[in-house]
Amino acid sequence: DTGVSQDPRHKITKRGQNVTFRCDPISEHNRLYWYRQTLGQGPEFLTYFQNEAQLEKSRLLSDRFSAERPKGSFSTLEIQRTEQGDSAMYLCASSLLTGHDGYTFGSGTRLTVV
Amino acid sequence: GENVEQHPSTLSVQEGDSAVIKCTYSDSASNYFPWYKQELGKRPQLIIDIRSNVGEKKDQRIAVTLNKTAKHFSLHITETQPEDSAVYFCAAGKAAGNKLTFGGGTRVLVKP
Numbered sequence: 001d002t003g004v005s006q007d008p009r010h011k012i013t014k015r016g017q018n019v020t021f022r023c024d025p026i027s028e029h030n031r032l033y034w035y036r037q038t039l040g041q042g043p044e045f046l047t048y049f050q051n052e053a054q055l056e057k058s059r060l061l062s063d064r065f066s067a068e069r070p071k072g073s074f075s076t077l078e079i080q081r082t083e084q085g086d087s088a089m090y091l092c093a094s095s096l097l098t099g100h101d102g103y104t105f106g107s108g109t110r111l112t113v114v
Numbered sequence: 115g116e117n118v119e120q121h122p123s124t125l126s127v128q129e130g131d132s133a134v135i136k137c138t139y140s141d142s143a144s145n146y147f148p149w150y151k152q153e154l155g156k157r158p159q160l161i162i163d164i165r166s167n168v169g170e171k172k173d174q175r176i177a178v179t180l181n182k183t184a185k186h187f188s189l190h191i192t193e194t195q196p197e198d199s200a201v202y203f204c205a206a207g208k209a210a211g212n213k214l215t216f217g218g219g220t221r222v223l224v225k226p
Contacts, residue, residue, distance in 0.1 A: 031211055042120075042203045042216030043158065056213065091157070095211035102148050102210040105157040 004106035006092050012112045013082055020078045021109045025094030032075050033103065034067055037089040046090075049075060050097065082113045116141040118206050120217025128225055133191040135220045137204035140185065144206040147180060147187045148214070152201045161202075162189070163210065194224045 005024040013019050025032045030051050035043035046065070047057045051072040064082075069075040079086055089110050093103040117140040127133050139147075148163035164171045164178045164187065171178050175194075180187040191198055201221050205214040 033213070040219070042118075042205075042219050043214075045213055045215065048213060097211055102146070102160055102163055103214070105150075105159070107157045 004092055004094050004104050006090075006106035006109050008109055009107065010110045010112075012114060015084060015113055016081055018078065018080045019082055019111065020076055021090055021092075021111075022074060022076050023092030023094075023106060024074045025092070026104055027073075028096065029094035029104075030072070030097050031095045032069055033093040033095075034075070034077050035091040035093065037091055037108070038087075043091055046077075079111075082111075084113045087111055087113045116144060116206055116215040118204060118215050118217040120204050120220055122220060123218065124221045124223070126223045126225060127194050129194060129196060131194055133189075133194055133198070133222055133224075135189045135202055135204065135222075136186060137188070137206075137217050138184075138186045139206040139215075141206070142182075142185065143208055146207045146210050146212070147178070148205050148207075148210075149176075149178060149189050150203045150205065150216075152203065152219075154200075158203060165210075191222075194222075196224050196226055198222060199224045 007022045033048040034046040037043045049069040064080045067077045089108045091108045092106040095103050120137045145166040150158035151161045152158040164180050175192045177190045201219045203219050204217040207214040
């Protein structure tokens with residue numbers, strides 16, 4: 001286990017289609033975060049899990065977005081009926097609840113909605 | 115909620131000179147302030163962090179300072195090298211491993 005893995009790295013989809021991304025955190029990390037980053041901006045918080053429980057969801061997240069972490073290990077982020085404004089880099093990060101070292105980010109999934 | 119402002123948005127320095135990036139935050143409950151470096155097309159990587167019980171922290175050519183009263187913190191890079199060219203993000207949160215609010219980023223260009 002060398003870090004946080006995200007799949008796919010790139011996704012091009014047509015407007016209106018559904019997409020799903022996967023994140024595999026560092027195995028002993030119990031917290032998992034999803035962020036969105038648009039070009040030239042800092043990462044923006046979307047949601048986070050502690051084990052399998054989704055503890056917080058950004059008010060900016062529309063009902064088209066849903067995230068799961070069914071067994072407290074990997075997580076999925078689904079976007080339904082994609083819009084062009086959803087085009088961004090979707091970053092996953094994981095950490096220990098009482099960690100000293102903060103987050104480790106994955107390489108992200110770049111979504112392009114055409 | 116927390117709001118983090120970062121300045122400048124771009125910074126061009128000559129190799130060997132120092133670079134300073136400044137951030138302010140709004141939530142007095144924030145206690146953890148990491149800095150991330152992001153190279154083009156790569157993941158953000160933690161380069162240094164500071165907690166509210168410390169005013170300054172140094173790691174080789176990188177140092178961070180924190181003024182909790184004024185709610186601002188800064189990143190200092192000395193003896194800059196071309197490989198320091200990247201986008202740097204500050205962030206604030208209540209603790210390491212908690213939700214972070216990021217600044218807008220500073221694009222640093224080190225000219226040889």
